[in-house]
Amino acid sequence: MGKKALIVDDSASMRQMINFTLDEEGWEVAEASNGKEGLDQLHLTHPQLVITDIHMPEMNGIEFIKNVRTASEFKFTPIIVLTTESEKSMQEKGKEAGATAWIVKPFTPEKLKEVVKKVCG
Template identity: 55%
Template sequence: MAKTILTADDSASMRQMVTFTLKGAGYEVVEAVDGKDGLSMISQSKVDMIITDLNMPNMDGIEMIRNVRTMPQYKFIPIILLTTESQDGKKKEGKAAGATGWITKPFKPEQLLAVVKKVLK
């Protein structure tokens, strides 16, 4: 069965790009517009991995990761944080919150797939 990945991003064009790339590689994708939306989506149906943007309204990526890790069923799933170059400190903060890894924008579709392959069984 295809693995399901949640992508949380307030930018529609980013969501579209991530979804397009992952679906092309055979993954199922669900989209959320911010951290809060993401949390409610994953509590309704199970996902196997989360790719989240850092800066989002309502709830940002790092807070979302902290919340996800408190949910027993998501304690160990891979979570990838999308950041920009200027936010190296944020990567560490994200890591401390429970992120598995990170991708820096801008990235190419192949890079996204390489990282997904790296962390998702």
């Protein structure tokens, strides 16, 4: 069975770019445009990796991560935050919520691949 990843970002172009990058590494990718949709996709696809933005409508990234961590199945699933948010305090909030890694946009595909390899062992 292939590796599955979930991308949660309100920007379609960002989702597409992340999708391409993960596809090159052999990931099967599911997409969602906000935290709420992200949770639906999470329980539908059971991914081994989650990549999320922070500032999104409906449900923001921090709330989404908190919700993901409440499910025992996803307690240890790597969650990479990919955002324009560079505030340290927000990064701390993300860490407290359960984020595994934090990448500030813009990112290079190589950087994303490197972090994915790191968090997925």
